[in-house]
Amino acid sequence: MKEISCKLLVIGAGPGGYVCAIRAGQLGVDTVIVEAVKAGGTCLNIGCIPSKAVIHAADEYEKLAEMAAGKNPFGITVEKQAIDLAKTVAWKDRIVGRLNTGVAGLLKKAGVKMVAGWARFRDGKTVEVETETGLQVIRAETIVIATGAKPMELPFLPFGGAVISSTEALSLKELPKKLLVIGAGYIGLELGTAYAKLGSQVTVVEALPRILPQYDAELTRPVAKRLDALGIKVLVGAKARGLTREGDALMVETSDGKDERLAFDKILVTVGRRPAMEGWGLEELDLDKDGLFIRIDDQCRTSMRGVFAIGDVTGEPMLAHRAMAQGEMVAEIVAGHRRNWDKRSIPAVCFTDPEIVMAGLSPEEAKKTGRETRIGQFPFTANGRAMTLAGEEGFVRVVARADNNVVLGIQAVGKGVSELSAAFGLAIEMGSRLEDIAGSIHAHPTQSEAFQEAALKALGHALHI
Ligand code: NAI
Helix, strand or coil: CEEEEEEEEEECCCHHHHHHHHHHHHCCCCEEEEECCCCCHHHHHHCHHHHHHHHHHHHHHHHHHHHHCCCCCCCCCCCCCCCCHHHHHHHHHHHHHHHHHHHHHHHHHCCCEEEECEEEEEECCEEEEEECCEEEEEEEEEEEECCCEEECCECCECCECCEECHHHHCCCCCCCCEEEEECCCHHHHHHHHHHHHHCCEEEEECCCCCCCCCCCHHHHHHHHHHHHHCCCEEECCCEEEEECCCCCEEEEECCCCCEEEEECCEEEECCCEEECCCCCCHHHCCCCEECCEECCCCCCECCCCCEEECHHHHCCCCCHHHHHHHHHHHHHHHCCCCCCCCCCCCCEEECCCCEEEEEECCHHHHHHCCCCEEEEEEEHHHCHHHHHCCCCCEEEEEEEECCCCEEEEEEEEECCHHHHHHHHHHHHHCCCEHHHHHCCCCCCCCCCHHHHHHHHHHCCCCCCC
C-alpha cells in the first residue's frame, strides 16, 4: 500500500474537477486528481462533446437528404445520400480522444498529479484509491468532491438490452429503425432529433403537457414545429407504463387516458440525471444534503471543514460551464484568494433544431420579482443574415427592468444561436442596460443584429421592423 499527501485532492476529472485541478496547479497548489474512467468526465466522453458531434453529422446528412429529395432553395441537386454510422462514431471517438489527451496534457502542464482509479473516502482527510498497481492512500488538507451525475433510470424500464441511456445512444453502430425516446428534455430532444435526421422513426413520450418544460412555450414553438416537420411523433402528457409481457412494445398511457402500444428497436430513456452519490464513501462523511444533492455555500464549501463540492453533485443547473466556474473559484479559494459565487447568469443552450439559448430571467420569472418589465423581441424573419442561412425561424428577446432598463434576461431560438450565448451572458454579467446593447455596433450582416434590434425594440424604436 502506497501513501501520498497533498494540499488539494480533487475527486473526479470532469469539467468541474479538471478545471479546479488545472487552476490550482497554476497557482502552485500541490494538487492530486483522481479519475476512474477518463479525463474529461461525462461531458467530454459521453455527453456534451460526442452528442454535438453526432448532432452535426446528422445535420449534414439531413441536408443532403433534403437535396436528394429536391427540397432545397439553393438549386443544388444530389443523387443519393448515404451514411456509414460506424464511421461517424469513429470520427466522434477521435474528437473525444484528442480532447482526452488534451485535458491530460493540461493537467500535467499545470503540475497536477493524476491518479487513475476509483476513490473512496476513509474520512474527511483521507481517500483510498484502487489503482491498477494496488491500493493508494491519499491524505489531503482539502478535498473537492466533483463526482458528477448519472442518468436517471425508470424503475419499470431498467437500462440494459434495448433500453439505453444517452451513453449507448452516442455509440450506436447501427441505426435503430424505430426509436422511442422517453422524456422531451435536453437529451431526449437533442438526440431524438439527430436520429430522426439520420432516418430513424422517432416517437417521444413526455409526461408533462409540453416539450422542454423548463423553457417558455414561445421559445419552444419553433422546435415543436421542426420536430413535426421531421416526422417525429411527440406524445405529451403521456406516461410510459413499461414493456408488454412479450417485451415487444412499450405500453404508454396517452393524455386522454387511453393505452397505446409502441413498437421499438431501441428505447432511449432521458428523464433527467441524478447526482453520483454512491460508491465513494459518502457514509464515512457528515455532509448536509440539499434534496438529493450535497449542500454547498457560496464558496462551494460543504458542511465539513476542508471538504468542497462542485458540479452536478451540488445541484441544478447540471451544466458543464457551471461546474467549470465553480472549479476555478474553489481552486483560487484554496490558494488563498478571496472569492465567492457572484455570477449573475449561467446561460443554458439546448442544441435542438433550431437551437435555444437562455440567459438570466425569462419574462415570466422577471414578472415574479414584482418589478415592472420591458420586453423587446425581434424576429429572424427581419434579419438579412438569417435569410441567407435559410434560418428565418425564431427570434431574440430581451427582458429588462422598466425603471432603469437594466437587462434581466435574454433568450433566443433560431439556427446557430448557441454562439450568441456569449454575448447574452456578457451583457447580463456586465450589468448592461438596454441602451448599452442598442448603442453597441453589431457587425452586419450577422444574426447578432437581432440582439441589438431586440434591445432597440424594448426601448420603443427598433429600426428594421
Ligand atoms: P431533462 O431534465 O432535461 O428532461 C427530462 C424530461 O423527462 C422532462 O421533460 C420530464 O418532464 C420528462 N420525464 C421525466 N420522467 C418521465 C416519465 N416517467 N415519462 C415521460 N417523461 C418523463 O433531462 P435530460 O434530458 O435527461 O438531461 C439531463 C440533464 O443533462 C439536463 O437537465 C441538463 O442539465 C444536462 N444536459 C445539458 C445539455 C445542454 O446543456 N445542451 C444537453 C444534455 C443534457
